[in-house]
Amino acid sequence: MDFRRIISSTKSNKIVLAVAIAFLLMLSSVSYKQISNMQKSANLVAVSLKIDTEINNLFSKFSLIEAAEYKSIILKNSAYNETYKYYIQLTENSLSKLSQLTSNIPKQQHYLDTIRQWRDSLDISVTKLNAYQNRLLEDRDSLITKEVNNVASIMQKLKQARLDMTQIKEALIKQRMEDYTTETFFTPIISLLLVLFSLVGFVLAFIKINKDHEKLIKTQAYVDNIISSSNNAITYLEPILSTDNKITDFTISYVSNKIEENTGLKASEVTGKTISEVFPSIMTNGVFDIYIKCIETGKTQTYERCYNLMNQEKWFKSIATKLETGVNVTTIEVTKDKRNNENLKNLNERLYIKNTILNNAEVVAKIGSFSRYPETGIIEMSDNLYRMLGCKPNEFEASLENYMSFIHPDDLMKFSKAADRNLKSEKLKETYYRVVTNKDQIKHFKSSTVLIMEDGKKKEVGVVQDISESIKKDKKLKNRNKALKRSNAELESFNRVVSHDLQEPLRKIQMFISMLSNEAKEKLSERSIAYFDKIDNSAGRMQMLIKNLLNYSRIDSSHANFEIIDLNKKLDKVENNLSDRILEADVEIIKSNLPTIKGIPFQMEQLFNNLVSNSIKYRNLNKKSIIHIDASVVSKDQINAEFIKTHKNYYEIIFSDNGIGFEQENAKKIFNIFERLHQNTEYTGTGIGLAICKKIVENHHGFIQAIGEPNKGATFYIYLPI
Template sequence: MYLKRLIHRIAHSPILDKIALAIVIVLLLFITAVLFGQIKTLETSMEDVSNSLMVDKEINTLFSQYDLMESAEFRSVILKDSTFEESYIDRKLESDRTLRTLYDLAKDTPYQNASLDSITQLKDSLHVTLTALHGKIRPSQADSTAMIYVEKAAAILKNLRGIKTNMLDHNERLLQEHLGTYRRLTFLTPLTTLILALFSIVVFTVAYFRLRRHKNQIESSEALLQNIVQSTDNIMNYYEPIYDSNETVVDFRIMFANICNRDYLNLEPEDIIGKPISEVYPFVLENNELERMINCYLNDETIDFEREVFVDGEPYWFHTFVRGMDNGLLEVVRNKTDEYNAKEDLLQLNEQLEVQNFIMSEAKKMAKIGSYTWDMENDKAELSENFYRILDCEPGEFEGSSTTYQSFVHPEDIQQYEEFSSWLNEIKKPKEHVYRIITKKGVVKYLRSKGQFVERDGQTVKIGVVQDVTDQIKYENDLKIKNLELERSNEELESFNRVASHDLQEPLRKIQMFISRLDETDKNTLTTKGREYFDKISFVAARMQSLIRNLLTYSRIGSGSNDFEKIDLNEVLKKVHEDFLERIGDVDAKITSEKLPTVPGVFFQLEQLFSNLISNALKYRNPIVTPKIELTSEKVSHKEVPVKFIKPAKEYYKITVSDNGIGFDNENAETIFEVFQRLHAKNKYSGNGIGLAICKKIVENHHGYIHATSELGHGSSFIMYLPA
């Protein structure tokens, strides 16, 4: 395990450290080889020295044997004693063994081998000579030829001694060479060993400190990488494969997981390390993700894919990058939920923008509005599509400029248009301008234009809008005419009011005065038919007076009154109840009401309103039941008002006046509020058909609305909405 880690570190160390480490290893091997070679050389040198000494020793021993052999034979000749034969044979055998030893010791020395070959030949001659000499020995007398063999033996021994001397001299020289080599080796071997050892120590020291520095850098890098991995916004996990019995990858085991697993998936890193990913992340079993990860590991690939994961029921979107490594998989998961949601929001915004652009385009068409951007320096203008349409042209039909556009300006307005444009270009402040144009189709239109100046890319640009106000100006002109007519009508109405209030009532008052006097003096002198006619004249005169009074009341109820004040409707109802107290008592009517609200208004108009409604309820009562009049009130939102009219307030008081009278057909619910409209005969019910019209005008003058619901024989309900 340690060797594997060491090899792994070596494989991942910088190139210089690899070279240094390789040099150290080579030096160690070299030092070992040199030391081994020197030791082997020293051993060889020692063996050579020892061999030389042994050769020298054996040479001396050999020639000593020869000397002894000669001495033995000569003694036997001189002394005539044959007892020395056995001694000679021993010496001969001993010399032969020594000679063989010398052959073994000098086998690598050609000179010595040659010398030994010569010795062998001389040794054989010496043996033959000495043997012959030995045969010449007689116990009683000396052999006459013995001296010949003695001399021959002496000559052989002399040659042998010469060879001995040469061999010893040669061996001495070899010995001195071997001793010199030995001395040199004994001096150089420790010195070389010391130098190489010191150099090796230096290299080891440098390599050690470099490796240590590299280790520190690796530890710092690992700490930095760990901080980066833990502080990143991405999930970073490392997996190792899990094999089945057939050595097939079937899953992966989590070996490292950063803290983002807790942030995004609510999984503690310590709790999931060592577990299979299919157990911790069961969603990898969907969409063949696990198979893709296995193939990624086996093929050493990089893949990426998106997945939707539900955490505590909430959907999250993750983009996953998986990379195959030597011993596992590295997975980096980026949270794209916000980006995905932003994309969805962007799509929705784009859809909304398209709708808004469509609405804006249609609104411009409906409002007859166009826009433009005018580059004043280059006299180039960009017109909107609707601007072209206002000119009765196709969008982009001509290139916009002041010259081309002025061709559309009405000739009678061209001078005014140019003067206004020059003035506007000088003051550079937005201001409206209305002028006429003649479109491509020859139609005269009024345009209202307003622009302002802005700086764009260092240039002054005028942007603005134009609106086709032809209909508006025509409407304003028509309105002016109608206002003039209304002013004349108002003047005529004022004249009518003066006539009605004075000129018409004055003769009527005189008629009533004369009727009163006739009633007091001469009525009884009239015939029955005359008195009948007289009563009709008196009734018609009273009705005429009531009609004129109601018309004056109706005409004096104006709109847009500025003298509104807070009016307590309970006080208004109390005043009306007092006015009708006698009449209420006559018909035994019952009036009930809830607490009514306080509303902004005019007291006498609201009094007239309630007076007319209660009078109407008393007038059209059902004769067979006791009259009942009920007033209720509630506060409602303007959205709860069921009728369509201009609603300036957000809240309204819904006030209902209900009775149990004779009622009316609901088809006439709108008609009864018109002037002089009656649903019953004059001789059956009194009145002139103005009362409810006055009620409607009072309610409208208070920015409210009134309507009625009824059913014949089942009473009526008048419902008012007054601003809160």
């Protein structure tokens, strides 16, 4: 047993202290009792001496009464009667004092009662003697002699009572003197023991305090070492009270050196100052109220706050505890934990969103997922896989047997073989089968499974897709492909007819009209000549329409002939081809550097040609015509046009003019084939030019839109993917 540990333990110290205090109190009590007894004995001895004195005084009065009475008889003089009465009164006073002094001595009280009776008898006899002396009676002498004898007898009894009282008094004095001697003997010894014990206790207490002081110094050094090496900043705050005892501020009485790392302030710089002076934000961010609540309720308060320290936002977690009259605050920086928690929270939110998206995606895409552990037979199915079978999530226990109960009987053997095959290979396997749902619907499923290893165990992971609609669409697509092939064949036949069979009669019509016009021109009237001109113009328009229609039909979406194209060169070629028209119309073209793209050269040339021709055709005759051509790179987020943007960045090519413009409500109509906003008498054309532009841009996965305003011009925006 470790006695040192027991002796030095706090519990043992408390027990020893309690025993020492009890023993000290006992000695003090005994000492006090001894002193009290000694005082009591001294008082009793003094009372005994007073009793002795008073007894002597009493019986001396009786002796004086006897002597005075005898003197009165001898001298036959009754003048001593007054003296007698005086002595009688003195005896009464002595008896009263003796009665008080012997109140706790029953025997003495008994003798006093007897003495009072004899005194009364003496008074009667003395009264008779005085009466006999003043009368002349025959038997006067005999009566006096009788009463004298009676007085003598009473006096003898009084003397005997005195002897008895004296004996009682002497025995009592002897006993009290013995008690007093005993008390005076033990009282110094007990007092000495009390002093010795106190001295021993003082020495032991001094040794204990000295050891505790040394231990306290070591403990303080140990605590200081812990505090200095701890990540916590320790602060002790003492409240500052107003005149009405309200807390108005706190003084920083102690702060650990950790504060310098957290705030950049040294402990010596802030000790003794107020928190409103060092950390003014505490007075407004609720922390000051927390300190007050901690002091008023005595309950520990925990809180977190963010501070801007050393040009950084730092989070701190603090615990405020009431200590004596102040507040002890333990603070630790939790910035990293806060950020990690925030990141974890954001990650959980993103994970939740992704899971939600995945679940929604399963519903939208009509897919479900499952996982199977071959060794244990455990299967996990997604909620949507249950729905795909016409059941509620978790409506039945997920197992291979229960799932196979939904397989179409004709596909059951194929599915069973595929399930066994998938467990023997780690490659992705696909299985097609039909199921009969809980609502008796037949659906076509496609399972894609792969075998993986998880914690050293095999796990089959699969995705099930409802391809019923796809199969229906495949059938429709096959039918449409057949119809499309027929349409393409018919279109090819039409192109041949347009390019050969229709143009041949037009050429003959134009040739014969020209010949007839040259031969019979002089014989025809002006009206007939006008008719011939209209026929010739109509034949020319018909030929141009057929030519444009052929151009439109020949634009396809094939990318096999995409090439690197410098659009600057294509624009230069277009300007050269249209130079006569540009010069005739006095059109100025202002252009910036155009990009180099991948595309079909002749289509891009036709695009530029149609747009420039369109601006020349619809120019404003009342002012000089100017065409601006500009290009830049924009992100898809910068494009306001509504179309499906499949690329991150696009080339934006802008064609703008100051021509007659158009109403914005017709912005989409102008790109329709054969759609024209003006009559042939105003502006010639077939209404195919802008339709060709739209088809060329879409063929290059781009988008074209037009913005116009009457009499102010039109602007065409072309977006081509980079």
